[in-house]
Amino acid sequence: MNYHSASPAALPPAKTIDIEGIKTSYHVAGTRQPIVFIYGGNFGTADSAPSAHAWNLNFVPLAERFQVIAFDKIGQGFTGNPLRDEDYSMAAVVRHAAAFIKTLGIPPAHIVGHSRGGYAGARLALEYPHLVRSLTIVSSGTLSPRVSTNEVALSKCPHPPYTRESARWIYEGYCFSPKSVTDEWIEKVYEVLQLPKYRESVRKMVDEQLGTRVFLPELAKQKRETLQWLREGRLQRPTQVVFGRNDPTVAIEGAFDLFDAVAAHQRKTELHIFNQAGHFSYREHPERFNALLGDFVDLIDKWSE
Amino acid sequence: MASLNLQTKTLGSRRTRLLRGGKAGAPAALFLHGGIPGATLFCSGAHIWGESLLSFAEELDVIAPDCPGSGGTDLGEEPLTVEAIGSFAVALLADSGVTSVEVVGHDIGGLVGIWLALNHPKTVRSLSIVASPMSAPVGDALDDILLVAPPRSLWSRESQAWALERLSYSHMHIDRTLLDACVAASDGEPHRHAVAMAKTSSAKTLGGSMSRTRSLLWEACRNAGVQVPVQIVWASHDPVTTREAGFVLYDTIAAKQRASQFHVINRAGSLVFREQPSAFHHVVASFGRGVRDEKARAA
Numbered sequence: 001m002n003y004h005s006a007s008p009a010a011l012p013p014a015k016t017i018d019i020e021g022i023k024t025s026y027h028v029a030g031t032r033q034p035i036v037f038i039y040g041g042n043f044g045t046a047d048s049a050p051s052a053h054a055w056n057l058n059f060v061p062l063a064e065r066f067q068v069i070a071f072d073k074i075g076q077g078f079t080g081n082p083l084r085d086e087d088y089s090m091a092a093v094v095r096h097a098a099a100f101i102k103t104l105g106i107p108p109a110h111i112v113g114h115s116r117g118g119y120a121g122a123r124l125a126l127e128y129p130h131l132v133r134s135l136t137i138v139s140s141g142t143l144s145p146r147v148s149t150n151e152v153a154l155s156k157c158p159h160p161p162y163t164r165e166s167a168r169w170i171y172e173g174y175c176f177s178p179k180s181v182t183d184e185w186i187e188k189v190y191e192v193l194q195l196p197k198y199r200e201s202v203r204k205m206v207d208e209q210l211g212t213r214v215f216l217p218e219l220a221k222q223k224r225e226t227l228q229w230l231r232e233g234r235l236q237r238p239t240q241v242v243f244g245r246n247d248p249t250v251a252i253e254g255a256f257d258l259f260d261a262v263a264a265h266q267r268k269t270e271l272h273i274f275n276q277a278g279h280f281s282y283r284e285h286p287e288r289f290n291a292l293l294g295d296f297v298d299l300i301d302k303w304s305e
Numbered sequence: 306m307a308s309l310n311l312q313t314k315t316l317g318s319r320r321t322r323l324l325r326g327g328k329a330g331a332p333a334a335l336f337l338h339g340g341i342p343g344a345t346l347f348c349s350g351a352h353i354w355g356e357s358l359l360s361f362a363e364e365l366d367v368i369a370p371d372c373p374g375s376g377g378t379d380l381g382e383e384p385l386t387v388e389a390i391g392s393f394a395v396a397l398l399a400d401s402g403v404t405s406v407e408v409v410g411h412d413i414g415g416l417v418g419i420w421l422a423l424n425h426p427k428t429v430r431s432l433s434i435v436a437s438p439m440s441a442p443v444g445d446a447l448d449d450i451l452l453v454a455p456p457r458s459l460w461s462r463e464s465q466a467w468a469l470e471r472l473s474y475s476h477m478h479i480d481r482t483l484l485d486a487c488v489a490a491s492d493g494e495p496h497r498h499a500v501a502m503a504k505t506s507s508a509k510t511l512g513g514s515m516s517r518t519r520s521l522l523w524e525a526c527r528n529a530g531v532q533v534p535v536q537i538v539w540a541s542h543d544p545v546t547t548r549e550a551g552f553v554l555y556d557t558i559a560a561k562q563r564a565s566q567f568h569v570i571n572r573a574g575s576l577v578f579r580e581q582p583s584a585f586h587h588v589v590a591s592f593g594r595g596v597r598d599e600k601a602r603a604a
Contacts, residue, residue, distance in 0.1 A: 245559055245567075256548070263541060263571040270584055271569035275559040287602060288566065288595030295591040299583055 009060035011053060011070065014078060019099045025078035026071035026100070027052050030063035033133070033297055034106045036071070038097060040115025040140075040279075042215065043075030043088065044205025046161035048170040049192035051077030053185070054114070057286035062294055069109070071100055073120070075201050077192055088201075088210040089218040090116070090142075094123040101131045108133040110297050115250075115279065116142045119226065125237050126229050134238040134268075134300050136293060137258065139247055139279050142219070144254030145227055153248035161202075162193045174279040176246040185283070230258075233265030238300055240270040242292070244277030244284070268303065270296075307362030309369070313377065316396045322377030323370035323397070324351045327362035332430070332597065333403040334365040335394060339412020339437070339575070341511060342374030342385065343499030346455050346468035348490035350376025353411075355483065357582040361590060365407070370397055372414070374499035376490050385499070385507040386514035387413070391420040395428075404428060407593045411435040412575065413515070420518050423525055426532035431564075431596045433589050434554070435538045436575045438546035439515050440522075441554040451544050460491040460500075473574040474542040483579075523557070530561020534596045537566070538588055540573040540580075564596060 011027040018024070039054040052059075052070035059068050072079035074096040075088070082088050097120055101109060110133050113121025118140030125132040141148035154173045159165035167189040172178045192198055205211040229235070239262045243255035255271060263269035272292060274281040282289045309326035336358065340349025351358075351369040361367050373393050374380035383389055394417060398406060407430050410418030415437025422429045434440050452471055456464045465487045470476045490496055499507070525531055535558050539551035548569060555567040568588045573580040 245556075259569060259571075263569075267572050268584070269571040270588065271567075272588075273555070273567040275565040276563045285564075285595075285599075287598035288564070288592065291591040291595035291598065292587075295587045295594075299587045302583055 009056055011056050011059055014052070017100070017103060019096060019103055021083055022074055022096060023080045024071060024074075024096070024100055025052070026069060027059065028067065028069045029059070030065070030067045032066050033301070034067040034069055034109040035062060035293070035297060036069045036101060036109040036111050038073065038111065038113040038117035038120050039070075040117045041076065042090070042093070042116055043081065043198075043201040044211060046193070046202045046206070047157050047159070047166035049076070049167070049189050049198060051188055051192050053188040055282070058282050058290055058293070061286070061290050065294055066110075066297060067106070069104070069106070071097075073097065073117070078195070081197055081201050081204070085204070085208075085210055086214060088204060088214050090119065090123075090215070090222060091218060094120050094127065098124055098128045098131060101128075110134045110136070110300065112136040112138065112293065113140070114138040114282065115140050119143050119223070122226060122230070122235065123222075126226065126234050129236060132237050134296065135235070136240050136242060136296065138242045138282060139244055139250050140258070141250040141254065142223065143226070143258055144250060145257055146251045146254040148249055149251070150249045162199075164190050167193065171280075174247075174249060176244065176276045176278040176284055180280070180284045227261070230261040235262050235266060237266070238268035238303070239266055240272060240292075240296055242272045242274070242281060242289070244279060244281040245273055245275045246277060247279045249279055307359055309358055309362055309367060314400065316393070316400055319373070319379045319381050319393070320377065321370060321379075321397065322351070323368060324358060325368055325401075327365050327367045329366075331364055331366045332407060332593065333401075333405065334361060334367055334407040334409060334593065335398065335403075336367065336369040337390075337394065337408065337410040337414030337417050338369070338372060338375070339414050340375065341413055342372075342380065342496065343501070343503030343507060346452050346459065347465040348375065348460060348487045348496055350486070350490050352376065352483070352486035352490070353576065353579070355478070355579045355582070357578040357585055360582065360586040364590065365593070366403075368397070368401060368403065368406075370394070371495070372417075374495050374502075376495065377493060378495055380495050380498045380502060384510035385502065386510050387416055387420050387518045388514055390417045391424065394421060395425060398428065405430050407431050407433070409433045409435060409589055410437065411578065412437050413439055415440045416515060416518055419522050419531075422531055422533045422535065423521055429533045431534040431536075431593055432531075433536050433538055433592060436540050436543050436546065436577050438550065440519070441546065441550035442519070443516075449545075460496070462488050465491070469576070472544060473576055474540070474572050474580055478576065478579040526557045526561055531558055534564035534592075535562055536568065536588075536592050538568045538570065538577065538585070540575065540577040541569055541571045542573060543575050543577070545575050564599065566592060
């Protein structure tokens with residue numbers, strides 16, 4: 001069986017684990033070196049709501065070669081919300097992710113983070129290097145010093161919140177090809193949008209303004225620190241930067257900036273750009289993405305021989 | 306552990322030498338080395354790929370010839386052109402019974418790969434263009450001073466080591482095995498013939514054919530596009546080309562070819578496959594496999 005081939009496939013049933021009082025949902029399959037996927041976005045958005053399913057085209061084929069783990073971040077997917085208002089922050093997302101990986105008791109993992117998840121992955125590698133074997137950063141405007149154009153591409157969704165239509169409109173806006181936004185993908189997003197606890201996170205972020213009072217100002221501070229740390233050479237794990245050429249929200253120049261910052265200090269740094277790929281190259285080109293990622297994990301093994 | 310055999314054969318009237326080996330029945334991969342025979346200040350040939358070929362031989366049927374005028378392959382009587390090297394590659398594949406191949410071309414080998422992809426799209430399954438300044442738009446380039454003052458005599462061991470170092474990020478890959486092979490190549494009849502020809506005709510014919518091949522590429526990119534999956538593999542510290550040049554080449558091809566990728570490998574100069582063989586293998590092998598898997602799903 002060919003582990004690189006990707007076909008729409010269901011994740012194995014979710015497991016749950018208590019992480020510092022947060023009921024955390026995750027999927028795990030396979031053996032050997034662990035790959036941990038961290039998807040993008042954040043809690044409290046009413047027109048899109050990713051969950052671990054975002055990785056299904058990668059999880060299932062790669063599980064034939066590796067131990068593959070996809071979890072729901074704090075406040076997202078099927079994982080519980082932050083317990084305190086001040087934890088509606090990326091710092092809490094990073095702490096939760098680190099505690100989750102520690103609790104699993106797995107060897108240092110190959111972290112694959114997308115968008116805001118790429119930022120979380122980089123913070124893991126910076127703050128908890130002992131948990132991280134390598135880092136793959138996919139299309140992360142959050143880690144780019146350049147301007148992100150999400151609001152240009154995605155504001156004023158013409159459909160009501162919490163609908164399949166709004167979710168489809170958002171993801172089609174992110175992608176190169178609308179065809180890559182499958183009904184199955186949207187159905188999983190819709191499922192999360194209907195969860196009472198997810199609605200509560202929207203109420204917190206929007207109505208109680210935790211988004212503008214806590215989340216964004218905290219992120220702005222930490223982003224400055226993170227970019228500074230990258231320039232200083234604190235990221236000390238093999239890293240690959242993977243961007244889409246046609247991402248309406250993240251300028252391709254950001255990929256070069258990120259590569260330059262890391263590559264200046266870390267020999268094992270690679271830059272990869274996919275064509276006809278928007279924000280979700282791993283869903284728009286799963287076979288070539290999986291080949292690139294699977295071989296990178298193998299490569300780390302070879303390097304350590 | 307895979308191994309490669311040094312083979313010699315006669316294609317037409319041309320004595321041809323190549324490295325061949327790998328997994329029986331595996332997809333074929335053609336490696337076209339760089340360097341312009343008689344002009345480039347080190348003597349290239351299949352030996353330039355070094356150990357990196359062995360890692361490809363683990364999963365591919367590797368075909369790595371000395372191209373005309375290099376190593377043990379005759380220059381031939383016709384003027385050296387991109388088309389002539391391309392036709393040589395076509396003849397070699399036909400003689401080897403290969404009808405579908407992944408092409409990996411370094412330097413001028415990348416431009417030959419483009420010629421093959423444009424003229425034999427059914428044969429080329431995918432193309433990796435590696436650190437190939439002559440494949441990218443030239444524009445009003447500055448005069449090239451990188452190799453302007455080589456130690457004499459040209460193609461001596463010292464002179465070749467100097468050139469290889471000037472082209473590299475680090476000198477660490479320039480070992481005795483490489484220099485022995487380069488010096489042996491400089492003693493061969495193909496190299497001597499190429500040097501004699503470079504003084505007269507081949508510089509002109511080759512330069513013209515390079516710009517002719519690029520023109521064909523730009524024309525294709527304005528119209529139907531390159532018909533095979535293409536990736537551009539550039540090195541972070543290549544003294545002979547800029548990252549921008551590689552990206553413009555990529556961006557131009559990507560406008561019409563869905564399956565196209567761009568990569569930068571860190572801490573490497575022109576001979577990226579020697580300086581970072583593992584990362585090079587990662588990028589090139591995963592592209593070939595990804596393209597095969599993608600086609601399998603489409604089918």
